[in-house]
Amino acid sequence: MILWLDDIRSPKKYGYPDAYWAKTAEEAITILQTGAVTFASLDHDLSEMAIIGLAPSDEKTGYDVVRWMEENGVWPSGGVKVHSMNPVGKARMEAVIARAY
Numbered sequence: 001m002i003l004w005l006d007d008i009r010s011p012k013k014y015g016y017p018d019a020y021w022a023k024t025a026e027e028a029i030t031i032l033q034t035g036a037v038t039f040a041s042l043d044h045d046l047s048e049m050a051i052i053g054l055a056p057s058d059e060k061t062g063y064d065v066v067r068w069m070e071e072n073g074v075w076p077s078g079g080v081k082v083h084s085m086n087p088v089g090k091a092r093m094e095a096v097i098a099r100a101y
Contacts, residue, residue, distance in 0.1 A: 002041070003031055003037045003042075004019035005041070005065060006023070006042075007023045007024070007043070026060060028042070028065045029068050035074075038076050039081075041082075042065060042082050042093065044086045044092075045089060046059070046060065062084060063093050066093050070100060075101070082097070
C-alpha cells in the first residue's frame, strides 16, 4: 500500500491514484502500524494554521511521523519521500529518513 500524508493535496493529482490518503499524523501512524505500507510520500505541515506558522505547539507534523518511524523501526521497503513545501520541515524529515536508508 502507498501512504500519502497531506491535509490538503489529493494523492490523485500527484501521481498516486491508489494511495491511502491520511490527513493527520495520527492517521498515518495508524496505517504504518499495520505493516502494509510499501511506500510513503509525506507532507510536513498538516493544517492551514501550520502553513502560515500559527499551529499550536502540540500539533503533530510529518516530522513526528518520521520520528515515530525511526523510534519503532518501521520503514516502507519502497522508501519514503517528502513532498512538503516547507523547506525547514522538509530538511528535518529528510535527515531522519537518510539515517534509516
